[in-house]
Amino acid sequence: MTGVPVPGVAVAPASSPPPDGLTHVELTYVEKRIENWIRFGAVAADRILDRRRRVVSFRPGSVFAFVRWAANDYGTIVSRIDIVQAVEPGTAFQTLPFVQPGGAILLKIEGWPKVERVLQHVDAIESLRIDPVDVSPDHWRHVHSRIGVGQELRRYTAEQHRAFVLRRSMGR
Template sequence: MSDPARPERIDFSGFEAALRRQAAERAQAARTPAVPTALAFGSRLTEVELTWIEKKLEHWIRFGRIVQDRILTRRTRVVSFRPGAIFAFVRWSANDYGTISSRIDIMRAVATGEPYTTLPFVRPGGDILLHIEGWPKVSQVLAAIDAVETAGVDPCDAAPDHWRHVHNRIAAGHQPRPYTMERHKAWLRRMEIEG
């Protein structure tokens, strides 16, 4: 029987493990010479700052191959992508009356020396394949991402031209054409020929 004067114990084991991991990483960094993290991968990484404040401000990655993940605070972390990686970054915010803004960007991480477009919370920026604002249109993009996964293709591996197509069709008020396995095989074949 629990004592009403004594509160229940809260499990902080996951948070404590993350703090121990960060302390170990700091200790390792202190023992090694100061080299920018991106140089360990041979090129600059694209970093995305993610924030999660339940029902107020939510930034998350819908898809993408993350190569680094740093926890800054309980609500903020930074994820990194290698040059050439394609990822989807969703930003949503609300107040007491409902949604203020919602956006989704599908972008390609750029290598050192490549031109790029800046975007909030993305350092340095990227090659933007799709940029959609407003929840009805964002939900259409999320459905298009689900359709690519249903076709048996990882959205990271889909042709960049497909995401440009989805952007243009939704911006024009039309339904995007589905991404099929046949289109994906044609994209892979094109990459072999160009490669």
């Protein structure tokens, strides 16, 4: 490729948002090598690319957890979880591998022991019959900060959730 523009062909910049306004996440599964999956989130569309890859899409404002794991012949090389809020077209966002165009990153954790703590926390929230999608974004930021400095997490309670839902319904 020479990098010379072709007359009459428009090329969108790499960071331009998808034309449908959705946030697209590419998921890959190669046994014992690569596993990218969604832990929670309301998928708006799902497209299969081939045997090992598919793309799931999320509506603006929706929250999802994206887990990435990869290994080589010597063991695990990547363990990561990101909790992301899909953004409205035209708003600022942070970039993230395999996520187009990107999103508001609420939590970003690396290393299997820490990722496992986040997954256990998600399980605890679900045990309260609360969908993690509906959890306060501030709580996910709290989890990010506490795990990042090695401190104990504060539990997410039904009372906290009720307060958040009421605050959100009032537009605050």
